[in-house]
Amino acid sequence: MAQAVTATPAAREAVRRLRAARGGPVMFVQSAGCCAGSTPMCFDDGEFLIGPNDERLGEIEGCSFYIDAALHRAWGSGALVLDVAPGQPEGFSLGAGDGLRFVTLSDACPVNGN
Template sequence: MVQKVVATPEALVWIDKLREQHGPLMFHQSGGCCDGSAPMCYPQGEFRVGDQDVLLGEIGGCPFYIGAAQYEYWKHTQLIIDVVVGRGSGFSVEAPHGVRFLTRSRCFTEEEGQGGV
């Protein structure tokens, strides 16, 4: 079965750097106000996951959650978490480093199907 969320090599390097600084991490992607639907990286336990959040998988050993409403929009795609130069939200731990995580995506092929989480 194809993974619903993966990370680019560059994103994995940043995840490792941030884990060294902050300890265990987790990601959450919502459709909320702060940076739109950008993936947000938090020290594990600093963001409360709710009943409506879906665990998509792990990237770099970190759990990756998405809000249920966003999942409905993205369920036919594989999320590809990348990192780019630029300022993102002040809530995500990479923000002070002048980079931000970014979601790219690709549609699942017919063979891969949409599948459930």
């Protein structure tokens, strides 16, 4: 199966720094809940319990990326791109660096935003 998620060079660097700072891999979860949108949540690996409606799309720098199956269907089959943008992370998510947050880009959601 082809990797359905990729990352910009800036996002890859942010993930590498975050892995080093946290002492291991992190995980990304693109939710269809109240925080849905172009903001994936980032947690220490295994901190978020994946449910039966979550699909694993691939890895970024050895870190799994999951998406809610219904959201994935709604966005279509195009590849998602993990990127970084200015701003603070949402909720309990780990940040991408000083004053940065992770965002997901797709054909269905092409603009950085919440």
